[in-house]
Amino acid sequence: MLWRVLQSNNGLPSDAMVIFANTGKEEEATLKFVNDCSVNWNVPITWLEYTTKNDIQHKVVNYKTASRNGEPFEMLIDKLGYLPNPVSRVCTAQLKIRTIHRYVRSLGIEHTENSDWMGIRADEPRRAAKVDKDRVPLYVAGVTAQDVGKFWSEHSFDLELPNMNGKTMHGNCDLCFLKGYQQIVSLVNEKPERAVWWAKMESKMDNVITSGDGNRFRKDRMSYSKLMEYTQDQTDMFDDETIPCFCGD
Structure with missing residues (x-):
């Protein structure tokens, strides 16, 4: 544009x-x-x-x-x-x-x-x-x-991120909670340290909020710290049908 x-x-x-x-x-x-x-x-x-x-x-x-x-x-x-x-x-x-x-x-x-x-x-x-x-x-x-x-x-430079059908799952905030679940898992598996900051924020809010939903970016998924723990075993995670895959803008 x-x-x-x-x-x-x-x-x-x-x-x-x-x-x-x-x-x-x-x-x-x-x-x-x-x-x-x-x-x-x-x-x-x-x-x-x-x-x-x-x-x-x-x-x-x-x-x-x-x-x-x-x-x-x-x-x-x-x-x-x-x-x-x-x-x-x-x-x-x-x-x-x-x-x-x-x-x-x-x-x-x-x-x-x-x-x-x-x-x-x-x-x-x-x-x-x-x-x-x-x-x-x-x-x-x-x-x-x-x-x-x-x-x-046709240009001499480009956004140097993987592109799939005109979209890049690496765009915007690295592990934005609006990204699809499997997309998040893939990004964490590719580079586990991506989840460190997000897990830190959830942990910080655990010490502030004792009830309600304000201590998680999403309540319908496992926490980012859990994603870090289980990122090495993607099979178990993807087989869990209780964890839905959501996509967002």
């Missing part, structure tokens, strides 16, 4: 900004890709992070100084006193949407969520249905995952 904007306007329009909100839990390849886009296309990209260490609840960082150990996400959890979940996706709202909103408003610019463009494709109708059509130019233009794949195959 960014490439199309640049090509259509002979560069970035004067009234446009490119912003990346870092949660601290993205894969390193994602951070590198954002930086590569900025460097190779000669376009400024503002990197933001949520923080509770100042009154404006955001800070500007860059590729080198960006958090890589979940610090922004953990600060939000500490402030909330509970974990986000599929019903209460406060992480997306605060770490990304509200952080961007606060930054733009701090520049003296009137901003609403409807001011933002999103890279939702034509083969993502369920996601596109949730937003105004003038915010999803790729969807309107009929661009599919296949088109995106072809585009990057």
